[in-house]
Amino acid sequence: MTNDIKRRRFVGAGSGMALAAAAGGLVQAPAARAAEAGSAGEAGAAGAQATGVTVVPADSRYPDLTSGMNQRWQARPEKIVLPRTTAEVVAAVREAVTTSKQLSVVSGGHCFEDFVFNADIKINIKLSLMNQVSFDTAMNAFCVGGGATLLDVYEALYEGWGVTIPGGICHSVGVGGHITGGGFGNLSRQHGLTVDHLHAVEVVVVNADGTVRSVIAARDSTEARLRDLFWAHTGGGGGSFGIVTRFWFRTPGATGGPESLLPKAPSEIYLTLANWPWEKVTQDGFSRLVTYWGKWLEQNNTAGTTAGSLYSWLLLNHRDSGSLGAVVQLDASLPNAAAVLSDFLAGMDLALGLSSATRRSSGVLDSAYTTTKLQPWLRGTRYIGSISATQLDPTTRGIHKSSHLRTATPQRQIDAMYRNLTNTELPSPFAGIVLSASGGRIASVSPTATAVAQRDAIMKTNFESLWYDTKDDAKNIAWVRNAFSEVYADTGGVPVPNGVTDGCYINYPDGDLSDPAVNTSGVPWHDLYWKGNYARLQQVKRAWDPRNIFHHRQSIRP
Structure with a gap:
């Protein structure tokens, strides 16, 4: 399982930034x-x-x-x-x-x-x-x-x-x-x-x-x-x-x-890696997994609870990668942490129809498809940030698109995901759709208290592909664009803010949002990122950068 998991790039919070950040530097002791x-x-x-x-x-x-x-x-x-x-x-x-x-x-x-x-x-x-x-x-x-x-x-x-x-x-x-x-x-x-x-x-x-x-x-x-x-x-x-x-x-x-003055870091965390071979995954099982994952977040969204603190990434890799996966983290000191985590993991196996004999490890129920380790927090943080062979690879090429969802993924969108993840167009084996949990304490802050407007979203998505050779640019870019536009076809090819979707994430910037030939929704790119907060951001721009010295293709417009 570990070798398969290493083939995936765990893209997340760290990935991307509207204005990037530098690798390394001179790191002091x-x-x-x-x-x-x-x-x-x-x-x-x-x-x-x-x-x-x-x-x-x-x-x-x-x-x-x-x-x-x-x-x-x-x-x-x-x-x-x-x-x-x-x-x-x-x-x-x-x-x-x-x-x-x-x-x-x-x-x-x-x-x-x-x-x-x-x-x-x-x-x-x-x-x-x-x-x-x-x-x-x-x-x-x-x-x-x-x-x-x-x-x-x-x-x-x-x-x-x-x-x-x-x-x-x-x-x-x-x-x-x-x-x-x-x-x-x-x-x-x-x-x-x-x-x-x-x-x-x-x-x-x-x-x-x-x-x-x-x-x-x-x-x-x-x-x-x-x-x-x-x-x-x-x-x-x-x-x-x-x-x-x-x-x-x-x-x-x-x-x-x-x-x-800042949150105490956990002493220990439960860190779970899940891996489900694609050959064992049916279309119905795929649908049940994505639905279960989203519904669980909807139903376990209360800040301050153990379930409301559980974090998960669902890695919907292209079939050519060989497997689907998940990464789950939970503070081991929280009340009933082992039981909450065990129930969540068992639910994913059951949704796929892949339940099997289990054994108890570190207080958490392991299955044939999930492995949980009890780790000191900093060691686990270093580990999860480095287990993917491509995550820290500075020689890759890539394309990414994002969305926020306020509910579990609708069935039509799941069907479109499945079609694109199982097609035979042969993009990079590092192509896929990554779902990352949101909600919990994030949702306890007003959408206008900070510039982040999507406070009640329960998940983010990242449609991505990574590859190495320039000759593979066209097919990988096309795969991501097609998958994204099909999933959000009902709203002009982008996740327009509504009762289900809630726009895009500026730290996963997407230049296509500015192209009316691709974004046919009529909703401008800046409203997909910032919704009603954009007008105030423009006021700040006019006040502090009136000459527009600091700009790029999707910077705040004066």
């Missing part, structure tokens, strides 16, 4: 990253002596810095700037403004679209050297550099203070895009979205007269304009308002020392 810092001003002053790096085409490092994880998108910038301080970001942006050269910024490089890497980019600002994680005593919040990866954050927060943020499973994703797009992950049904714990951002912005400066915008800023700028970074996506050089995290209402 956890102890160094967890050291306490002083105030925000002191941190900036201390860093002012640091010297960033500039890479030009003649530099041997240049080829490594002109693309991200998706090799479909390439750039040939005149220079790549790797700053170490906010002041150096300000200088790089000032150069782009005064010379009228288009810039882009990368934190981890996981952007699904060409927003960061394209032929028009002349100056690329890569934040990977700004990856520090510390506790800021003046702000009474945890400070995270804009180039840190999720694993940087998980290790530093957990090893230093025993806390965490509910971010994605792909640990090489950078925080820059993940957070600004409203990132989510395996702890989100238990603790909400990452932005539900965001306290402040430091942003490099450009004024109407072309001057460049940095500002700190917080949830509790006294100035309304600053509160609006903060709000725009709680799901408005990257690349629209400025460059975030630092994030501060503190759960609203939390008091006490650092150890009580």
Whole structure:
């Protein structure tokens, strides 16, 4: 089973970002990253002596810095700037403004679209050297550099203070895009979205007269304009308002020392991998599985309960992959956790008609198709982020499309999924449809409290394909486009917000949404991402980036 599971890319929270995030960077030892810092001003002053790096085409490092994880998108910038301080970001942006050269910024490089890497980019600002994680005593919040990866954050927060943020499973994703797009992950049904714990951002912005400066915008800023700028970074996506050089995290209402200001990371988690061979799956069984999975989420959606905290990914891989799969995580300390998990897993086997003799392992019922391990939280987090052979592979090409669903998947959509997953068009074996759970604590926040509008969705979907050779571009792109348009054929080929579907996820950006030949719904791309929140995002754009310096194909329009 494990070898089959490794063939799949677990795409999720971590994947993608409206403005990508940089892989790696210079990763300090956890102890160094967890050291306490002083105030925000002191941190900036201390860093002012640091010297960033500039890479030009003649530099041997240049080829490594002109693309991200998706090799479909390439750039040939005149220079790549790797700053170490906010002041150096300000200088790089000032150069782009005064010379009228288009810039882009990368934190981890996981952007699904060409927003960061394209032929028009002349100056690329890569934040990977700004990856520090510390506790800021003046702000009474945890400070995270804009180039840190999720694993940087998980290790530093957990090893230093025993806390965490509910971010994605792909640990090489950078925080820059993940957070600004409203990132989510395996702890989100238990603790909400990452932005539900965001306290402040430091942003490099450009004024109407072309001057460049940095500002700190917080949830509790006294100035309304600053509160609006903060709000725009709680799901408005990257690349629209400025460059975030630092994030501060503190759960609203939390008091006490650092150890009580963010969610406690679980001591141990149940981590389940499920694998069902396609040759044993009938069309009726497939339908029952997808229906059961969605109905279970509908019926177990209460924040604060054990079932409402269970997180699951359902991996509907193309038949050529050989199997369907699932990943399930649950905090083992929650009441009746083993029983809740066992019942959920048994229900998936039964839906497929593949129930079999079971054995009890780590307090959870295992079957011939599911294996559950009781893992320390950080070890399990590292494990689930790295078990897929393609997840961290920087040589793949890809296409992705997303949707939010407010109910279990309707039968007509399930039938369309099955047709496309079992067709003989032979896309990549890494093609499929990934369903990821939502709801729980996520749904306890108002759709206007942050820029994330889809608060009552119970799941996200990601239609995807990954491959290696340019000659396979056409068939893989066509497969994903066809599958997506057929599933949402009733609403113009896209998941129009209604009683069932609820638009798309900005961190899984999809350039086709802007094409009226593909999106025939009449609903513009920005309303699919942000619904009624778009008008306020435009107001913030006009106030903070009136010259539209920070833009890409699907950035907020002034």
